[in-house]
Amino acid sequence: MTALTYDELINKDSDYPTVIISDKNSFPKLNNNLQIVPQVNVLGIGCRKNVTFKMMQDAFNQFCNNNNLVWKSISKLVSIDVKQHEAAIHYLASVLGVEFETYSAMQLKDVSQHYPTSKFVEKTVGVGNVANSAAEYATGNRTLKKDKESLDEVTMALSRAHQERK
Numbered sequence: 001m002t003a004l005t006y007d008e009l010i011n012k013d014s015d016y017p018t019v020i021i022s023d024k025n026s027f028p029k030l031n032n033n034l035q036i037v038p039q040v041n042v043l044g045i046g047c048r049k050n051v052t053f054k055m056m057q058d059a060f061n062q063f064c065n066n067n068n069l070v071w072k073s074i075s076k077l078v079s080i081d082v083k084q085h086e087a088a089i090h091y092l093a094s095v096l097g098v099e100f101e102t103y104s105a106m107q108l109k110d111v112s113q114h115y116p117t118s119k120f121v122e123k124t125v126g127v128g129n130v131a132n133s134a135a136e137y138a139t140g141n142r143t144l145k146k147d148k149e150s151l152d153e154v155t156m157a158l159s160r161a162h163q164e165r166k
Helices: 006-010 053-066 087-096 105-112 119-125 131-139
Strands: 018-021 033-036 041-047 074-080 099-103 149-151 154-160
Touching: 041 053, 041 087, 041 131, 053 087, 053 149, 053 154, 074 087, 074 131, 087 099, 099 131, 105 131, 131 154
Parallel strands: 018 033, 041 074, 074 099
Antiparallel strands: 041 154, 149 154
16 A cells, blocks of 8 residues: 655655545545545534524534535534534534534533633633544644634534544
């Protein structure tokens, strides 16, 4: 087995089949490439109460596009327990075929210190950052980007459930 860099992969002059193991969707779609997508990502979600299914779906699609992320790499959705009955999050979990877990503000308090906070969110749910904090708490690993992404009152952050080998 030979590991190729991205540049080597897109410029290879071989007709031999190539297996790509990645959660990214930025690889060329060639007949002799097979991509295997590991479920290694946990998606933290924060949102305004009662966001619509369309708002949640649009935010997720934009998040995946902005991060060149294959949606099949998501293994679980996580948030704060205040959101445990949020229909749009349950909808997204159902569409993706993954479970949805929630954590208390007390559980998220320590990890929330690693990320920018919102005074409004802290006053409302008891912790100043939901998406990043829930994702980190679920995996034990910091989120992949310090800046969370927001669209239409939905905030999302990604953390890897399994760290990549260096």
